[in-house]
Amino acid sequence: MIRGATLAFLAGVLFPVRGAAETRVHLEAQGGTEVPVMVGAGADVELPLRLRVSGRIGVMPGAYVDLINKVSVDMGWYSESEARLIKAGLDNSMITGLELGVRPLARYGLYVGAGLTVAALGGSATPTELVEAVTGSDVNRPGRDAEVDMNSTLLLATGRVGYRFPLPHGLALRTELGGLWTLASSTSMSLGSRDRESEQLNREVHAYMNELYTQYVRSLTLAVYLGYRVF
Secondary structure, three states: OHHHHHHHHHHHHHOOOOOHHHHOOEEEEEEEEEEOOEEEEEEEEEOHHHEEEEEEEEEOOHHHHHHHHHHHHHOOOOOHHHHHHHHHHOOEEEEEEEEEEEOOOOOOOEEEEEEEEEEEEEEEEOHHHHHHHHHOOOOOOOOOOOOEEEEEEEEEEEEEEEEEEEOHHHEEEEEEEEEEEEEEEEEEEEOOOOOHHHHHHHHHHHHHHHHHHHHHOEEEEEEEEEEEEOO
């Protein structure tokens, strides 16, 4: 009898009788931050059966880059010269992500999701900084310290578990714990010169940065978003 009551309770929580709310589509606009990834905005669409589609777009603040570098250097994952190069490469950034998920419990705000994020990163560095990062040694290159543009694109896998707390007037607070890791990356530079030394440096930095991104750009994330239910 106890077993039957327990099963009935679980069935009621997980698979309740669907009402009108279960068949509607809801759209919620959001704004907030995901540490240490971005500050931005997004939208969440909840479909029938509590399936979710969410998208977000934002930028990576300099303080988040500093946090990533501090943790990575303190943990011995990469050196100070590599940290300077990463900071230079993340001067300008645009982060966009799309996730699919589900809200498994009809009566609660718990949800899970997974998806992909594309990070378009841009910045500049001097040839000296590039060589020092690649070789791991100090280099004196007088007269050749004009900055060059660097552009990187990262494809990251993401996952999260979150909870939506409803507030008055259609507002809601979302808190999320998640993670991300790099699946692939591509880096290019504009050195200006096309001589053999510059081409060799370009190839070495390309391989070096891609290895750095895929090996070390992975992190737990903590997000807080304030949302407004449009309908």
